[in-house]
Amino acid sequence: MAEAVLKITENKNGSVMVLELAGEIDAHTAPILKESAEKKISEGNVKLVFNFANCTYISSAGIGVLNAILNSVKAKGGIIAVSEANKTITDTFKVMYFTKKVQLYIETAAAVKDLQ
Amino acid sequence: MNSGSFRSVTLINSLAELSRARxxxxxxIDGHVPEMDASHIVLSVDEAVSNIMRHGYGENTDGVIILEMYSSDGSFKFTLSDTAPLYNPLEKISAQEEPADGAEGGFGIGVYRRFMDVRYEVSENGGNRLILKWEKNNENNESD
Structure with missing residues (x-):
């Protein structure tokens, strides 16, 4: 059985950085997400949208990274949002109370528009 | 229902093994529980295994986790046995505790305690044994 893989591509829309996540986010791949997001923040991006359209799984390790990133960008006056999460991932966000902290969008374009 | 089914899987202490465990x-459990319940079961076991790897074994690459799966009359039981230093995760956090702002950890144990009946015990060989049981009539299940 192959280990989980996570690929991240970036797409800048005005002042909003969209990180498109493809694969699974578990304790094995969460550090990839953390490194990528922290790099974008260090480059001055504090408005981040995480596009989950091609992401099939997230565990607490991934949500923990997002929670830390949220804190980091908020300290710099920024914000994060989640878009296009499937039913299972949306449920996981709810189970871990993350929907209290971050807005989930059906469409990435709507998230980008709101964060501009 | 695959009444009386049993399967045993040996996982080495590597986070790369999580995908195989899932x-x-x-x-x-495929085909025996509603989709969202299946998702909760997979997530719960993933969180429990991940917790053992990260906080029990840590850098000990010789560590092994035995995952035993049982099904009977609409219930599933997952037993995780390891030989890491004794650690009872149930003493650490409740099922309803909400993680603090910015916290990277502390989400997982609450999740599997919410969806599963969880018991911890010291095994006969002195290691840890975590037992997660999913019942069809659990109040948090989709199938209710």
């Missing part, structure tokens, strides 16, 4: 659990 696939084994998903395969074992």
């Amino acid at each position: 696939a084994e659990v998903a395969s074992f």
Whole structure:
């Protein structure tokens, strides 16, 4: 059985950085997400949208990274949002109370528009 | 229902094994529980295994986790046995505790305690044994 893989591509829309996540986010791949997001923040991006359209799984390790990133960008006056999460991932966000902290969008374009 | 089914999987202490653990659990329960319950079961076992790897064994690459899966009359039981230093995760956090702002950890144990009946015990060989049981009539299940 192959280990989980996570690929991240970036797409800048005005002042909003969209990180498109493809694969699974578990304790094995969460550090990839953390490194990528922290790099974008260090480059001055504090408005981040995480596009989950091609992401099939997230565990607490991934949500923990997002929670830390949220804190980091908020300290710099920024914000994060989640878009296009499937039913299972949306449920996981709810189970871990993350929907209290971050807005989930059906469409990435709507998230980008709101964060501009 | 695959009444009386049993499967045992040996996982080495590597986070790369988590994907295999999830696939084994998903395969074992496939078709026997509603979709969202299946998702909760897979997530719960993933969180428990991950917790053992990260906080129990840590850098000990010789560590092994035995995942045993049982099904009987609409219930599933998952037993995780390891030989890491004794650690009872149930003493650490409740099922309803909400993680603090910015916290990277502390989410997982609450999740599997919410969806599963969880018991911890010291095994006969002095290691840890975590037992997660999913019942069809659990109040948090989709199938209710």
